[in-house]
Amino acid sequence: MATTMEEEESHELLAMEMVTASVAPMVLKAAVELHVFDIIAEAGAGACLSTHDIVSRLPTQNPDAPRLLDCMMRLLVSHSLLTCTVLSHDHKLYHLAPASKLLIKNKDGASFAPYVQVLMHQSIINSWYYLKESILDGGGSPFYKAHGMIVEDYLGKNPKLGVEFVAGDMLTSIPDAILMKHITHNCDDEDFLKLLKNCYKALPDYGKVIVVDLISPTYPETNVASKFILQMEMSCLNPTGKERPKEQFTALAREAGFAGIAVACCAYLYSVIEFHKLM
Template identity: 25%
Template structure:
């Protein structure tokens, strides 16, 4: 009996050690994925139309040099095959290993839609990694990780840094595209009931462009900070308006906010929602929030990612967080939306509708 107890304890300690090793090197997978996205390797294989050897891939990499290291790439690909980012097979002659796209790497194509390649590049950029080193300081001292790293919040950093502003907006565009594909599939006809719609924090306007194409009768407004609107492209049927959602929101039948509320603390969210309430018709107006709804015991495809995103908010947002259904209910009620409805989507986000009565 005693030997069994000792054996169980030893086994538990060994498993614990293995789990910590894997956790402490968790960044390796993300960095390896970033490397192949930067090298356009998924695009190279996709354009080829079939699995490729390392030497074929190397020959297509932009601006290869005599120093290009095939062995280094082989080690990266071996790891990512193990992580099921790429597939592997042996050539018909048996002489070469051929790498192909998996269901995961198909999301890493630069010019495809939907794609998460811009998000990979943004989240793993050195600018975005520095605030993560401030998490323990946030616990000890309070405050915002981004401000500890750079002396300002992420929005001010983007406003002062055009290069980062582009990287950030590209990432937000790709995630908006992914989310809106699910939204249009799961809620699209709901937009058709409105004569006008404002996308608050709509970035470059791609979301409103999709809505305008589906519902040409609708007045579609893309609303964001002036420096964001300044670089937004022209979209047929979409008006770009610059401003500050903490001051006022353009009037419309309904307000759309996708992945905006999670950037802000509860007090700020209530301010934004109250401005939205002022912007929509009394009684019939509504807010349509596309955001994560955390489920503590959830085991769905995206539930784990929701909790990861909550820590991303600690690192990158000004007090932002992902929220449970109860937390959404509380801020909606405080802002004057006493009734709500949650619509699950085949996506990371859900739809939270807020009604005035």
């Protein structure tokens, strides 16, 4: 059993981890922008590179770059995004970890790297400074308070973000195929209910709506999955959207006329939720 001193130290370390929590994402952002993971991957399967090796592939003459990069790399190792072989106190070799392989392009040319750059973009980070005002004063999301416009308008004015907003209103009409991926968490309950009712009217008797989205935990756990979902729910982009627990999906489905829902499967925390007219 932990002693009182050990418990106090554990609590203090947890608090300090939260206080410094913004450091790791910014280090990850810099590593992505410096193409650190790509450089290691391009060196070949199982490659082990020193920071001097990596810096030699960067457009810099900064003599301090290897030392600064080493600080970054060690932090990424502590977060299981890299692994490390220590040859001496000042000579380490870094390797890709399983998680970091998601940050380099796969055979289809896709990776998590653009996702990092969007979520860590300065326009998003600045929005978090307005979270308190959004709660106390109302009048829009933190993003709106930071930029004076909703995210769709901002994306239209800032194409460098690499995101194109395709207009459409599912609250007035429904496409032929009713598959909604990463959509329902943008709606408040009123709009989500309106959307479900439109779907219900458009479907044949044995039709169904398929929703791909996160299912929020009924009770906030301390595991990685719960933390990720609850952090996504805190998104400062949308003033009314939210992640929902299964019970709320069920209640809204029945209010819209559906017989109920079924979770067909779950992958990487995202659930495939079927809304059935008849069950």
